[in-house]
Amino acid sequence: MQTGKASQPLIAIVTGASRGLGQALASILLGCDFIVVCAQRTPSKLAHRHVNARDAYLDLGDLQIIEQFSQRMRDELPYVDVLINNAAICPEDSGMQDGPPPWREVLNVNFFSQVEVTEGLMPLLESSPRHPRVINISSGDGELVFFSPEVQDLLRKVPKRRSVSHLRSVVSELLSESLERDQLSDQEHVYHVQPAYRLSKAALNAYTRTAAKRARICNSNVCFLSVCPGDIDTEMGDPHAVQVAPEEAAREMGYLLKVAQVCDTDKFLRHGQHLAW
Numbered sequence: 001m002q003t004g005k006a007s008q009p010l011i012a013i014v015t016g017a018s019r020g021l022g023q024a025l026a027s028i029l030l031g032c033d034f035i036v037v038c039a040q041r042t043p044s045k046l047a048h049r050h051v052n053a054r055d056a057y058l059d060l061g062d063l064q065i066i067e068q069f070s071q072r073m074r075d076e077l078p079y080v081d082v083l084i085n086n087a088a089i090c091p092e093d094s095g096m097q098d099g100p101p102p103w104r105e106v107l108n109v110n111f112f113s114q115v116e117v118t119e120g121l122m123p124l125l126e127s128s129p130r131h132p133r134v135i136n137i138s139s140g141d142g143e144l145v146f147f148s149p150e151v152q153d154l155l156r157k158v159p160k161r162r163s164v165s166h167l168r169s170v171v172s173e174l175l176s177e178s179l180e181r182d183q184l185s186d187q188e189h190v191y192h193v194q195p196a197y198r199l200s201k202a203a204l205n206a207y208t209r210t211a212a213k214r215a216r217i218c219n220s221n222v223c224f225l226s227v228c229p230g231d232i233d234t235e236m237g238d239p240h241a242v243q244v245a246p247e248e249a250a251r252e253m254g255y256l257l258k259v260a261q262v263c264d265t266d267k268f269l270r271h272g273q274h275l276a277w
């Protein structure tokens with residue numbers, strides 16, 4: 001993968017850049033002179049249209065592919081300035097879901113795989129000559145207020161340990177409890193619709209906090225943010241909500257991509273305002 005002629009080009013990776021918000025964010029980055037790796041299952045149109053866009057295959061449902069992807073990035077890129085973990089699924093969205101929530105499928109794609117990708121790219125982020133950042137695209141649906149006091153307590157305590165492996169095992173335990181004993185039901189522990197999606201975004205937020213706290217203690221300059229983009233007119237978006245076009249949502253997040261400046265870290269933002277975790 002050629003990274004261009006400039007000595008220290010701006011480099012970003014966007015997951016799920018095939019459509020929706022991810023495609024719009026990749027376009028904004030290209031407009032700001034970034035080389036953008038569009039990490040996706042379905043090839044995007046961007047790589048054909050823009051000289052600085054590169055396609056790289058990434059299926060967040062397959063751990064082996066994630067490992068191959070990270071290895072390829074480490075082999076081919078000198079560093080990464082911006083990683084946007086955007087790809088996600090919400091199969092509960094259709095309202096056609098029968099049976100228990102698809103905990104494992106959703107947690108795997110929206111949480112465990114995002115952590116895997118980010119941890120695999122950490123050496124590249126830490127090599128950035130600028131102020132590198134990881135932007136986890138989250139959702140207000142992941143606010144802890146939607147969970148029982150027990151789940152809130154668990155997810156609040158985790159970042160204090162600053163250990164990503166501890167976070168992984170806490171979420172795994174929560175998941176097996178939900179699968180094996182059916183304890184984590186909408187009524188008992190998640191107080192709203194789309195419980196698997198909500199839990200995946202709350203867990204992703206816990207990762208943002210854990211990784212930010214770890215970076216601080218290790219003197220790493222990588223910043224970690226969770227960002228809720230608001231309601232967007234995409235395949236995943238809620239057609240009953242007041243939505244904006246993905247291009248508008250991406251433009252609004254443009255200020256987060258200025259890597260010459262220090263970035264906020266350990267924050268959950270929507271429209272530039274802080275959300276409660």
Ligand SMILES: NC(=O)c1ccc[n+]([C@@H]2O[C@H](COP(=O)([O-])OP(=O)(O)OC[C@H]3O[C@@H](n4cnc5c(N)ncnc54)[C@H](OP(=O)(O)O)[C@@H]3O)[C@@H](O)[C@H]2O)c1
Nearest residue numbers: 016018020021041042059060061087088231232234236237
């Ligand atoms: N839309 C909203 O109103 C809204 C609100 C709050 C938060 N968000 C968040 O914003 C982000 C973008 O959502 P969107 O609205 O743009 O959704 P979208 O239009 O459904 O796009 C989802 C993207 O994720 C990719 N993806 C899904 N499963 C994948 C997998 N296993 N491996 C790799 N890529 C995968 C899709 O790729 P394929 O094309 O290959 O399927 C697609 O590029 C998500 O994190 C979502 O949770 C959205």
